[in-house]
Amino acid sequence: MGKDLWALVVSFFKIGIMTFGGGYAMLPMLQRELVENKKWVTEEEILNYFAIGQCTPGVIAVNTATFVGYKIRKIPGAIFATVGVVLPSVIIITVIAAILSNFAHIPVVQHAFAGIRIAVSALIVASVIKLIKTNVKNLPQIIIAVAAFILVAVLGQNPVFAVIGAAVAGLCLGKWGERKK
Numbered sequence: 001m002g003k004d005l006w007a008l009v010v011s012f013f014k015i016g017i018m019t020f021g022g023g024y025a026m027l028p029m030l031q032r033e034l035v036e037n038k039k040w041v042t043e044e045e046i047l048n049y050f051a052i053g054q055c056t057p058g059v060i061a062v063n064t065a066t067f068v069g070y071k072i073r074k075i076p077g078a079i080f081a082t083v084g085v086v087l088p089s090v091i092i093i094t095v096i097a098a099i100l101s102n103f104a105h106i107p108v109v110q111h112a113f114a115g116i117r118i119a120v121s122a123l124i125v126a127s128v129i130k131l132i133k134t135n136v137k138n139l140p141q142i143i144i145a146v147a148a149f150i151l152v153a154v155l156g157q158n159p160v161f162a163v164i165g166a167a168v169a170g171l172c173l174g175k176w177g178e179r180k181k
Helices: 003-018 023-037 043-055 060-103 107-135 139-154 159-180
Strands: none
Touching (some): 023 107, 043 107, 043 159, 139 159
16 A cells, blocks of 8 residues: 555544544544645645535545545545545444443433533534635625525525525626626
Protein backbone atom coordinates (compact mmCIF):
# COMPACT_ATOMS: atom_id res chain seq x y z
CA MET A 1 0.00 0.00 0.00
CA GLY A 2 1.39 3.39 -0.99
CA LYS A 3 2.31 5.99 1.60
CA ASP A 4 -0.41 8.35 0.41
CA LEU A 5 -3.08 5.62 0.62
CA TRP A 6 -2.00 4.81 4.17
CA ALA A 7 -2.09 8.56 4.98
CA LEU A 8 -5.69 8.70 3.67
CA VAL A 9 -6.73 5.79 5.89
CA VAL A 10 -5.03 7.27 8.97
CA SER A 11 -6.38 10.79 8.42
CA PHE A 12 -9.94 9.65 7.83
CA PHE A 13 -9.70 7.15 10.69
CA LYS A 14 -8.82 10.06 13.00
CA ILE A 15 -11.74 12.06 11.65
CA GLY A 16 -14.07 9.07 11.91
CA ILE A 17 -13.10 8.21 15.47
CA MET A 18 -13.59 11.77 16.70
CA THR A 19 -16.84 12.49 14.89
CA PHE A 20 -19.74 12.19 17.27
CA GLY A 21 -23.08 13.43 16.03
CA GLY A 22 -22.83 12.91 12.31
CA GLY A 23 -21.54 14.78 9.31
CA TYR A 24 -22.09 18.35 10.52
CA ALA A 25 -19.96 17.74 13.60
CA MET A 26 -17.09 16.49 11.44
CA LEU A 27 -16.72 19.68 9.40
CA PRO A 28 -14.28 21.39 11.81
CA MET A 29 -12.17 18.22 11.88
CA LEU A 30 -12.23 17.95 8.08
CA GLN A 31 -11.11 21.56 7.77
CA ARG A 32 -8.29 21.14 10.28
CA GLU A 33 -6.98 17.79 9.04
CA LEU A 34 -7.47 18.04 5.27
CA VAL A 35 -7.13 21.78 4.62
CA GLU A 36 -4.77 23.02 7.33
CA ASN A 37 -2.64 19.98 8.23
CA LYS A 38 -2.43 17.88 5.05
CA LYS A 39 -3.23 20.63 2.53
CA TRP A 40 -4.89 18.02 0.31
CA VAL A 41 -7.82 20.32 -0.47
CA THR A 42 -8.65 23.99 -0.20
CA GLU A 43 -11.26 25.46 2.14
CA GLU A 44 -13.56 25.99 -0.86
CA GLU A 45 -13.07 22.42 -2.11
CA ILE A 46 -13.87 20.86 1.27
CA LEU A 47 -17.03 22.96 1.54
CA ASN A 48 -18.00 21.91 -2.00
CA TYR A 49 -17.37 18.23 -1.23
CA PHE A 50 -19.32 18.58 2.00
CA ALA A 51 -22.24 20.24 0.18
CA ILE A 52 -22.27 17.54 -2.51
CA GLY A 53 -22.02 14.92 0.23
CA GLN A 54 -25.21 16.34 1.76
CA CYS A 55 -27.06 16.21 -1.56
CA THR A 56 -26.12 12.68 -2.51
CA PRO A 57 -27.61 9.54 -0.96
CA GLY A 58 -25.72 8.16 1.99
CA VAL A 59 -23.82 9.37 5.00
CA ILE A 60 -22.19 12.80 4.64
CA ALA A 61 -18.92 11.63 6.23
CA VAL A 62 -18.60 8.69 3.85
CA ASN A 63 -19.53 10.75 0.79
CA THR A 64 -17.05 13.49 1.69
CA ALA A 65 -14.27 10.97 2.39
CA THR A 66 -14.96 9.31 -0.95
CA PHE A 67 -14.77 12.63 -2.84
CA VAL A 68 -11.54 13.70 -1.14
CA GLY A 69 -9.96 10.25 -1.57
CA TYR A 70 -10.88 10.28 -5.25
CA LYS A 71 -9.24 13.68 -5.67
CA ILE A 72 -6.02 12.43 -4.05
CA ARG A 73 -5.66 8.97 -5.68
CA LYS A 74 -8.72 8.29 -7.86
CA ILE A 75 -10.50 4.94 -7.18
CA PRO A 76 -7.95 3.48 -4.72
CA GLY A 77 -7.94 6.79 -2.81
CA ALA A 78 -11.73 6.83 -2.66
CA ILE A 79 -11.78 3.27 -1.31
CA PHE A 80 -9.07 3.81 1.30
CA ALA A 81 -10.48 7.13 2.53
CA THR A 82 -13.93 5.57 2.82
CA VAL A 83 -12.58 2.58 4.73
CA GLY A 84 -10.68 4.95 7.02
CA VAL A 85 -13.76 7.00 7.94
CA VAL A 86 -16.06 3.97 8.35
CA LEU A 87 -13.72 1.67 10.30
CA PRO A 88 -13.93 3.52 13.66
CA SER A 89 -17.73 3.42 13.56
CA VAL A 90 -17.74 -0.30 12.80
CA ILE A 91 -15.37 -0.99 15.68
CA ILE A 92 -17.13 1.31 18.16
CA ILE A 93 -20.64 0.14 17.26
CA THR A 94 -19.61 -3.48 17.56
CA VAL A 95 -18.14 -2.89 21.03
CA ILE A 96 -21.06 -0.73 22.17
CA ALA A 97 -23.64 -3.21 20.89
CA ALA A 98 -21.90 -5.94 22.83
CA ILE A 99 -21.90 -4.09 26.15
CA LEU A 100 -24.37 -1.16 26.08
CA SER A 101 -27.49 -3.11 26.85
CA ASN A 102 -25.89 -4.02 30.17
CA PHE A 103 -25.16 -0.37 31.09
CA ALA A 104 -27.69 1.87 29.26
CA HIS A 105 -29.97 2.13 32.30
CA ILE A 106 -27.19 3.46 34.58
CA PRO A 107 -27.61 7.21 35.22
CA VAL A 108 -23.89 7.93 34.74
CA VAL A 109 -24.04 6.47 31.22
CA GLN A 110 -27.18 8.45 30.43
CA HIS A 111 -25.52 11.66 31.68
CA ALA A 112 -22.39 10.96 29.61
CA PHE A 113 -24.50 10.65 26.46
CA ALA A 114 -26.32 13.88 27.35
CA GLY A 115 -22.94 15.63 27.68
CA ILE A 116 -21.79 14.25 24.33
CA ARG A 117 -24.96 15.59 22.67
CA ILE A 118 -24.24 19.05 24.11
CA ALA A 119 -20.65 19.00 22.81
CA VAL A 120 -21.85 17.89 19.37
CA SER A 121 -24.34 20.76 19.33
CA ALA A 122 -21.52 23.21 20.08
CA LEU A 123 -19.42 21.71 17.24
CA ILE A 124 -22.32 22.14 14.84
CA VAL A 125 -22.81 25.78 15.89
CA ALA A 126 -19.08 26.43 15.41
CA SER A 127 -19.26 24.90 11.92
CA VAL A 128 -22.27 27.01 11.01
CA ILE A 129 -20.55 30.20 12.16
CA LYS A 130 -17.42 29.35 10.16
CA LEU A 131 -19.50 28.50 7.08
CA ILE A 132 -21.40 31.79 7.35
CA LYS A 133 -18.19 33.82 7.75
CA THR A 134 -16.60 32.05 4.78
CA ASN A 135 -19.53 31.95 2.37
CA VAL A 136 -22.10 34.64 3.13
CA LYS A 137 -20.56 37.89 1.96
CA ASN A 138 -23.25 40.10 0.42
CA LEU A 139 -26.98 40.87 0.65
CA PRO A 140 -28.17 38.31 -1.97
CA GLN A 141 -26.20 35.57 -0.17
CA ILE A 142 -27.65 36.64 3.18
CA ILE A 143 -31.15 36.44 1.67
CA ILE A 144 -30.46 32.94 0.28
CA ALA A 145 -29.07 31.79 3.65
CA VAL A 146 -32.02 33.19 5.62
CA ALA A 147 -34.53 31.73 3.13
CA ALA A 148 -32.88 28.29 3.34
CA PHE A 149 -32.88 28.48 7.15
CA ILE A 150 -36.56 29.42 7.27
CA LEU A 151 -37.47 26.73 4.74
CA VAL A 152 -35.73 23.96 6.71
CA ALA A 153 -35.71 25.06 10.37
CA VAL A 154 -39.01 26.96 10.60
CA LEU A 155 -41.19 25.35 7.95
CA GLY A 156 -39.71 21.86 8.34
CA GLN A 157 -39.15 21.31 4.62
CA ASN A 158 -36.73 18.77 3.20
CA PRO A 159 -33.19 20.27 3.01
CA VAL A 160 -32.88 19.04 -0.57
CA PHE A 161 -35.39 21.71 -1.62
CA ALA A 162 -33.30 24.38 0.11
CA VAL A 163 -30.12 23.17 -1.60
CA ILE A 164 -31.77 23.03 -5.03
CA GLY A 165 -33.38 26.44 -4.51
CA ALA A 166 -30.04 27.93 -3.39
CA ALA A 167 -28.32 26.44 -6.45
CA VAL A 168 -30.94 27.96 -8.76
CA ALA A 169 -30.68 31.31 -6.96
CA GLY A 170 -26.89 31.19 -7.24
CA LEU A 171 -27.12 30.46 -10.97
CA CYS A 172 -29.54 33.34 -11.45
CA LEU A 173 -27.36 35.71 -9.43
CA GLY A 174 -24.32 34.60 -11.42
CA LYS A 175 -26.07 35.26 -14.73
CA TRP A 176 -27.34 38.61 -13.45
CA GLY A 177 -23.82 39.53 -12.31
CA GLU A 178 -22.40 38.65 -15.74
CA ARG A 179 -24.96 40.88 -17.46
CA LYS A 180 -24.01 43.83 -15.24
CA LYS A 181 -20.38 43.65 -16.43
